[in-house]
Amino acid sequence: MVSDQDYSGFRILREGLTGNRGWRPAWRDPDPQHAYDFVIVGGGGHGLATAYYLASQFGEASVAVLEKGWIGGGNVGRNTTIIRSNYLLDGNQPFYEFSLKLWEGLEQDFNYNAMVSQRGVYNIYHSDAQRDAYRRRGNAMILHGADAELLDADQLRAECPFLNFENGRFPLLGALVQRRGGTVRHDAVAWGYARGADRRGVDIIQNCEVTGFRIQNGRCTGVETSRGFIAARKVGCAVAGSSSRVMQAAGLRLPIESHVLQAFVSEGLKPIIPGVVTYGAGHFYISQSDKGGLVFGGDIDMYNSYAQRGNLPVVEDVCEGGMTLMPMVGRARMVRMWGGIMDMSMDGSPIIDRTPIDGLYFNGGWCYGGFKATPASGWCFAHLLATDTPHETAIAYRMDRFRRGAMIDEKGSGAQPNLH
Template sequence: MPFSLLKYGLSSEYPAEVDLPPPTELKSRYDVVIIGGGGHGLATAYYLAKYHGITKIAVLEKAYLGSGNTARNTAVIRSNYLTPEGVRFYSESVRMFQGLSNEFDYNIMYSERGQLTLAHTDSTVRAFRQRAEVNTHFGGRTEMLDRQQIRELVPTLNLDPGHLPVMAGLWHIDGATARHDAVAWGYAKEAAKRGVEIHQLTEVQDLVVEGGKIRAVKTNRGTVQCGCVVQAVAGHSSVLASKAGFTMPIISYPLQAMVTQPFKPFLDPLVSSSALHCYVQQTSRGEVVFGGGSDPYPLYNTRSTLDLKESLIVAALEMFPFLSQARLMRQWAGTTDMTPDYSPIMGESPVENYYLDAGWGTWGFKATPICGKTMAELVASGGKTPDLIAPFALERFARFRQVNEMGATAASH
């Protein structure tokens, strides 16, 4: 075996495949410019190239691929939302995630583990029963568990944390995780293979709008003309929209998480409690991840704070007291673009041929495949909104047709 590896390493055929071609100069014009080289932007480029034959595409990323919220989340995948619109949308995304490794010929480390959300009050139990019914009816696999079933599912969980004993749980069978950077690189690899240009270290400085229509994008490497633009910049969505001349009902907040040293496997499901404002999961490497709600004030800085660390630790130890001696390895934050109804903004904007992929808050990673697919359909059709994302249009706020997903997150915000 060592000789075989050495022979392969010295072979002229190694490396067998280059994932991304070397950097190139920006062209003067593209059919589609996608601003944001995270999962959503790369997925949109991939599906445009694969299913619609549109390959004259430039993906512009101001840093490196997947360096924004794609790299700063906890990689949770689920579809146990509150509304029929949300459940249908995220259930399709879960289905697509399950086949991505085979589609890319690239392991995204998808792991179906289930998600358990704890109910500590009678009112939460009632809400969970309704949520389970909505999920079952619209394509999700979610059911209620009693205390005994929870004890059997997660033997290490403390069912009586202080003044908040666990009364029941919402068990989401489809809950899963995947390697977030592998998802981004898988989409990038396949998009580039089909002719999409991916430009890193290319920051958008301004947008040229004439006659109510997007005409060009100004970057630190020059100006490019374009047929249309897709905005997919997560926490900086409102900032970029202002450059196009309109506002969105979005406020950005930091969202922090942290991880411990690795342990032998003791926790397979994802466990969350909205009452404790905390969720806990163990990675495939044995590390224990703690996450919770957004910071209570708007900010674009992705820094870590001591007060959030302390509150997460207190809540996590309520659920798993034996972790009191665990050592933290690192702490990080992303920037979440929150909308008033906790649902995304997808579709057309007030500027012609300028399309929005924004307002993802804390749930953007889990929507990556279906978002890319539906945004590609929207662009390729010239603005005909797919039925699956029609409820998430920006105009819903003017029409008072919000899709209220408040409380559907793993921890309340």
């Protein structure tokens, strides 16, 4: 679609010469209608992407996104912005590779600058066994059409000379690199999807909390909200950390626990870190934003939490990981830290599926890997909502896989969500 509201370099020039009088709000602020074909609960990245693809790929005109606060105020605005498709298992890798391919064309598709930057993701290995595991992972990635490259210590040193190669306990032996991985401006993802969906007729309704589902004869016919009842032919929930709370209103118990994950950013520095670097002997990952801040994180706090803030022991643990991997960061000041609520599933993999209630669909269990999945999650959830059949890359993400013993346990930690 082409309109005079498209964003482009030419548009900036034209607006600049005409007093910037042509800009309009990026999306409307409509009142909810009484009924829609599709209601998406949750105006985060996944919910907005779902609405966008319902409208753009599946031609659905009657779609609403309901958000209890403001769009993009949850995990899509709280993550460490990393995209990658470096998974091992058959149930996961095709999905994440589909997502990475969507990232590559996203900005042209929704006409918004999301600053997709394929600057590379380096996973460092520290032992012969870990190298072999990474080689296997890299081969699995290549078999599924992704890119992977195994670096030895000298190659890694040439690309990341700032790492501490004097680590006697956990020597840096090399890294598995995915060059197509990188970072994205996370807020712009929410805004781009919101604007793209709005332009295709989707109603994005903020400050509208879903308080319950109207279920008659085993069929969901709409949602009760803080702004009244809204009827819907199909309801899709994509509410991340609030999954258990929201789905409880429909009488469902989920294989999910909510945990808090912290993230950190330092003061702005000159460019020093080329891509995303992860420490393989602890849990630490770091990249540098376009503003220059070092963006980093590590483990979840390990206890159930709905508070969007964590505790100090994990702050210490994360910073120790950073100091071990690259002592140069020790002189940078940490300026902000925050937490987001992760929907940790029992096998570390997500769910995109129908529920036992007709007309009610669920998207969740993203653990702390939801951001990179945003485009594919939206596309696959839209596919499921529109056609009632799963997308070919998401067939493994069934809710009943735990009952059937068909877990997708990428890390092999079992039904222990705080270890995934």
